[in-house]
Amino acid sequence: MKLPKGLDGVVVDQTKISSTQNAVLTYAGYPIKELQNAPFEEVVFLLWHTRLPSADELKAFRKLLVSKMVLPDETIRLMTRIAKEPQHPMSILRTTVSLLGTTNDVERDDPPRILGKMLTAIAAIIRIRDDQPVLHANSDWGVVENFVYLFSGKRPTAERVAMFNTVMVLHADHEFNASTFTARVVASTKADYYSCLTAAVCALKGPLHGGANEKVFKMLETIRQTGQEPTVYVNDQMATGRKIMGFGHRIYKNGDPRATILREIARQIAHETDNDAYFALQEQIRDYMFEKTHLHPNVDYYTALIYHCFGLDKKTFTMMFAACRTAGWLAHITEQQAEGCLIRPSSEYVGQTNRHYRADKEEM
Numbered sequence: 001m002k003l004p005k006g007l008d009g010v011v012v013d014q015t016k017i018s019s020t021q022n023a024v025l026t027y028a029g030y031p032i033k034e035l036q037n038a039p040f041e042e043v044v045f046l047l048w049h050t051r052l053p054s055a056d057e058l059k060a061f062r063k064l065l066v067s068k069m070v071l072p073d074e075t076i077r078l079m080t081r082i083a084k085e086p087q088h089p090m091s092i093l094r095t096t097v098s099l100l101g102t103t104n105d106v107e108r109d110d111p112p113r114i115l116g117k118m119l120t121a122i123a124a125i126i127r128i129r130d131d132q133p134v135l136h137a138n139s140d141w142g143v144v145e146n147f148v149y150l151f152s153g154k155r156p157t158a159e160r161v162a163m164f165n166t167v168m169v170l171h172a173d174h175e176f177n178a179s180t181f182t183a184r185v186v187a188s189t190k191a192d193y194y195s196c197l198t199a200a201v202c203a204l205k206g207p208l209h210g211g212a213n214e215k216v217f218k219m220l221e222t223i224r225q226t227g228q229e230p231t232v233y234v235n236d237q238m239a240t241g242r243k244i245m246g247f248g249h250r251i252y253k254n255g256d257p258r259a260t261i262l263r264e265i266a267r268q269i270a271h272e273t274d275n276d277a278y279f280a281l282q283e284q285i286r287d288y289m290f291e292k293t294h295l296h297p298n299v300d301y302y303t304a305l306i307y308h309c310f311g312l313d314k315k316t317f318t319m320m321f322a323a324c325r326t327a328g329w330l331a332h333i334t335e336q337q338a339e340g341c342l343i344r345p346s347s348e349y350v351g352q353t354n355r356h357y358r359a360d361k362e363e364m
Contacts, residue, residue: 003348008250013184013339016050017331018173020251025258027173036261040144040168040327041065047173047331048111061112062142068116069137069146075103076124076134083128089316090205092129096121097201101194111330114193118326119143122319123150126312144168147323152311160310163265167306170258170299171321173328179203179210183329187336188343196333201322207245210321215245216304217314219285220278230284234292246301247289255296262302269309278305 004010018027025032027043028050035043041062045053053061071079078099083092100117109117124134132153137146141155144165148156156164174180183200204210223233234244249256270279282305289295307317336343 006250012176012181012343012345015175015332015335017047017335018175018328020175023252023254023257025174032170032257033261035169036166037162038169039142040165040172041142043169043172044115044327047327048334063139064112065116065143066137066139066141066146068113069120069143069150071117071120071124071134072103075100075121078103079121079124080128083125088205089125089129090201090211090318090322092125093122093319093322094198094201094205096125097194097198101192101198104194106192106194109193111193111334114197115326115330118197119147119323120150122323123147125319126151126316127153129313129316148310160269163269163306164310166261166265167303167320168324170261171303171324173325173331177209178206179325180329180332184332184336185343187333188339188341190337193330193333197326197329200325200329204318204322204325210300210318210325212245212298212300213304213307213317213321214314216301217308217317219245220281220304221314223281224277230281231288234285234288238292244285244289244295246297246304247293247295249296249298252296252298256298258299259297259301262299262306263297266302266305266309269306273309275305275309278308 016028018025019029027035028046030046030052035046039058039062042053042058044065045058045061079096082095082099085092097118100114100121104117120137127134127150135150135153137150141149142161145156145161147168148154148161148164176184179200182203183196186196186199207215219233222228223230226233237244266282267279270276282301286297286301289297303320304314304317307320308314312320
């Protein structure tokens, strides 16, 4: 029996949340290209309800989400100790999400409360690591504006809010990716939301999934610091069997539609923040990679530079991915729990057979 590695191409269940059919990303049937500038709150509502909200519903939903961007004092006190540990921020986030499941009302916490807490907790980890005070959300602002303020300490301009809004929308969901499928497996056991999210964060941490954006910027830094020609660097890496992170995608063989949108944002913000050299470097690598391998950039490639231009440490890039993807995770957890079916696949055994244990075997 020939089995598809990594469940490649295997349909394991049905969903109404998002699709990548025919290499076109849609949320509840709406193409991502049409949603790229939609308010993040509207997209979250769409993922959770599979329909767009009315104007009044959107206003109320935005107010609700912002009102939940707060953490109990006990949670912050414990986070202050955890976040200063010399661990990777994703390890800190993993522990923090588990902590949220013990210092918050797990029985009452629903998706709006949890999304608000996740965004606030991620921003707080960044602030604590930088020895900065944890900030509080402004009830008059939207979710994205508040989130950028909470992690940066500065109220972003309307233009920057629009940029980050698009980043969050593009990362909000992506069908049955590794972290989402992990969350659904845990959700199928009827575990609570925080248990499902902890598992999702663990899956996202890996460099073949969410961790790729950190590796992308590390590559750009290395090339600039060493003065090495980008083509030489790429060839050396490939010669030793190393992956060039930020390229290729199992689904998008002709280019990730999210990367096309993010490329323009990266170009614009790089110019505004005196990071043109990094964008030019990305363009050189992009062209050379297509020439050598015919691989296109994926969603991680340009977000790496965008996050850097927002003043973030590269080690926190994957946490940004988690902040955006929590909306989708929560949608899938809810859908899977409602389905009420335990995910328990079978496997093909390929080890030795016809072996027998002798209880009376001679002592050595």
